[in-house]
Amino acid sequence: MRTLDEAGLLDLWERGQDRHPIDRALLLCAWARPDVAPERFAQLPLGVVNTGLLRMRAALFGARVEVQLDCEHCGEHLELALDIAPLLADATAQDERADVELQGFRFRAPHSRDLAALAHETDAQAAALRLLERCCVARPDGPAALADVLSEAEEQLEAADPLADLQLSVACEACAQTTQASLDAGSLLWDDVHHHARGLLGQVHSLAQAYGWSEGEVLALSPTRRAAYLDLLRA
Ligand SMILES: [Zn+2]
Known part of the structure; x- marks a missing residue:
C-alpha cells in the first residue's frame, strides 16, 4: 500500500x-x-x-x-x-480514448468541463443531448439530427470509455427488484x-x-x- x-x-x-x-x-x-x-x-x-x-x-x-x-x-x-x-x-x-464515428458524426469522449456545463440541467434527456452536442467534433452534410443517433452514440461512447460512468445494479432482497446506482x-x-x-x-x-x-x-x-x-x- x-x-x-x-x-x-x-x-x-x-x-x-x-x-x-x-x-x-x-x-x-x-x-x-x-x-x-x-x-x-x-x-x-x-x-x-x-x-x-x-x-x-x-x-x-x-x-x-x-x-x-x-x-x-x-x-x-x-x-x-x-x-x-x-x-x-x-x-x-492510456490517457486517450478513441473518437466514436457514427453515421457521419464524430464524437470525442466526455470530460469534466462537459459535466460542469451540464450541472444545472435537470431534464435527463436534454442533458444527454447537450452532452452529445458538446462532444460532437464533426457532423455529416445534410439534415441529419443528433437526436437520431443519441442512444447509439451513448452506447458507443460508453464502450470507448467504460469507467467514465460507473453504474451498479443492486438487487433488493425484500422485493427482488433491482436498483441502479452510480459510483x-x-x-x-x-x-x-x-x-x-x-x-x-x-x-x-x-x-x-x-x-x-x-x-x-x-x-x-x-x-x-x-x-x-x-x-x-x-x-
Ligand atoms: Zn426493494
Missing part, C-alpha cells in the same frame, strides 16, 4: 473543503496523478479521471468499497460490498480523505492539549508512536 503523506493529506482536505464535487474530483485527481499537468485534468476523458481516483483510493484505503443506498422500489436500506480491484485490472493505462469515484475518495483528515486533527488536538506540542511536532511522530501516547492519555 502507498504510504500516506499526512501533512499533504491535511493540506488537500483544507483546499477541497469548499469546492464543488466536480472541482474537488479534479483536485483529488491532480493529487493522484502528479505525472499529469494540472491544466490538462479538466479535459481528460472521465474514465481516465475515475481510474486515477480509484487507483488512489485502492492504494491508500484499500480496494473494498461499502455502498449504501435505498431500494428505489420499496425503500429498503441496501448495503453492498464492492471490490474495485477488478475494475482497475481492466482499465487501460462517484470523486466522492468516494473524498469521503475517505475527509474521514482520515478529521481523525488526524483529532489526534493533533488531543496530543497538543496534553503535551503542548505543535501540529508539525505531532505529525512528525510515527502513527505507532502517536497511538501509544494516545493510549497513555486514555489510561
